[in-house]
Every structure is written in C-alpha cells, then in structure tokens.
Amino acid sequence: MLTFAALAVPEQGVKRGAAMTKLNANSRMALTRARLAIRDDHRRLDEMAVNLQKASDRPALASVLETMYPVLLAHFAHEERPRGLFSALELCIPEHRESLQRLIQEHQKFASSIASILQRAKQKAENGWAFLVQEVEQFLEKLHLHEKTEDDLIEAAMAKA
Numbered sequence: 613m614l615t616f617a618a619l620a621v622p623e624q625g626v627k628r629g630a631a632m633t634k635l636n637a638n639s640r641m642a643l644t645r646a647r648l649a650i651r652d653d654h655r656r657l658d659e660m661a662v663n664l665q666k667a668s669d670r671p672a673l674a675s676v677l678e679t680m681y682p683v684l685l686a687h688f689a690h691e692e693r694p695r696g697l698f699s700a701l702e703l704c705i706p707e708h709r710e711s712l713q714r715l716i717q718e719h720q721k722f723a724s725s726i727a728s729i730l731q732r733a734k735q736k737a738e739n740g741w742a743f744l745v746q747e748v749e750q751f752l753e754k755l756h757l758h759e760k761t762e763d764d765l766i767e768a769a770m771a772k773a
C-alpha cells in the first residue's frame with residue numbers, strides 16, 4: 613500500500629502565481645476524475661454492505677464477503693495510486709494531511725478485518741454467529757464513516773481547487 617512519501621507536493625506551482633494557476637487546474641482535473649470514479653465505487657460498496665446485512669447464515673455471509681473483498685482492495689489501491697484520489701487531495705488540501713494518512717492506515721485495517729471475518733464465515737461452526745454479525749456491523753459502520761470522510765474531503769478540496 614501507498615505511503616505518504618509518494619504523496620510529496622511538487623515544489624513548483626506553489627511559489628509563483630502562474631504556476632499556482634497551473635497546479636490548481638491540474639489538481640481540479642485530477643480531482644474531478646477521481647471524484648467520479650470514487651463515487652461509483654462507493655455506491656457499489658454501499659450495495660454490497662446492504663447484501664452483507666441481509667446474509668442470514670455463514671455461507672451467505674462468506675459468499676458476499678468473497679465478492680466484496682477484491683472489490684474493496686481494488687478500491688483502496690485505486691484511491692492510493694499515484695495521481696489518484698489521495699494524491700489529488702494532498703495537493704489541494706495539504707492541511708488535511710493527517711486525515712489522509714489515517715485513511716491510508718484504515719485501508720490496511722479494513723483489508724485485515726474483512727479477511728479475518730471471511731475466514732471465520734467459512735468455518736463450519738455451531739456457535740459464534742451473533743458475534744460474527746456484530747463484527748460485520750462494526751466493520752460496516754467504520755467503512756461507512758471512512759467513505760463519508762473521503763467524500764467530505766473531496767468536497768473540501770473541490771471548493772479550494
């Protein structure tokens with residue numbers, strides 16, 4: 613996964629007026645592109661979240677998680693890629709750098725959580741269903757908050773770019 617060393621803000625563009633305009637035009641274009649792609653991803657993940665909540669047994673839960681896992685990883689990679697969402701946000705709203713760093717760390721936690729829940733959903737266990745459901749709920753709550761934070765940062769960046 614991406615680290616913030618890859619998100620360094622270019623020196624040029626910040627110092628002089630003309631370059632600043634160019635930086636803003638590029639940032640705005642990158643943001644607009646990222647915003648559209650991310651919006652579709654978030655909508656798709658919301659639909660999967662509904663399916664997860666509908667799962668009434670382990671096989672159904674495992675089936676949805678197996679579909680969601682690669683989609684989620686691809687989404688995180690897309691957000692973190694060079695010239696992707698986080699890169700554009702870092703350029704436009706450097707004052708939110710800590711929030712962006714936290715979002716990247718959360719990607720790693722979400723990937724671990726979903727893998728762990730999936731592994732246990734596949735087990736033929738008699739007990740522990742209620743606990744698993746509770747974990748799924750907590751996972752979805754955190755994921756929803758994460759995506760909401762990204763949407764809010766995109767709006768903040770769009771207002772500035």
Ligand SMILES: [Fe+2]
Nearest residue numbers: 688691715762
């Ligand atoms: Fe994210």
Ligand SMILES: [Fe+2]
Nearest residue numbers: 687691759762
């Ligand atoms: Fe996201």
